[in-house]
Amino acid sequence: MDQGHDDRDGRAAGREPGSPEGMSAQDVDRRSDLARWISGVHAFPADRGTLLERAQSQSAPEGVLSALRSLPDRTFDNVEDVAHELGIGGNEQHD
Template structure:
């Protein structure tokens, strides 16, 4: 068994690397590995480009009946109300918010709640503050 040199000359190495560059690097120098019939057609002159997600509120994943901003604000409120404060009344919620170092606007909003009502969830607190929760789909 003869063990010869398996290296090629620089010119042959360069030629061989060009032959497989499309397989190694993807589209570019050697072209695409995708068959031409699999590539999407470009949009027409009066048509928008194709996207994978719709624009606007549909894209954010906000539940029906709420905007993405509403979801974010309700989530922000919930970060400052500990689970141990629920169910709880206004004073319990305020105590939890202060303990969790809530900003002034959250404290001010909780101070507007009626004193004699117990809230079971952050969504109930959110609704009592005059905001919308998601609508149920039946």
């Protein structure tokens, strides 16, 4: 048996079912939690301040607010763009 794949379904070993390639189950949970506080109708594009205001108005937990405060001051196209900037699903967090 190849140690990198499960012979039954070809899935990469160590990756949760339903997790996008390059994302752990924890990354999926983090991105989902983030999206809960910053998504909505016509939510994007949005800059850091707008995302932070939206999350604050919905009483987002401090961990989410802290992550949003750490974002660079630029416009984000979607939740995936925000998650990528925060290093969710990637190998490192961007400064």
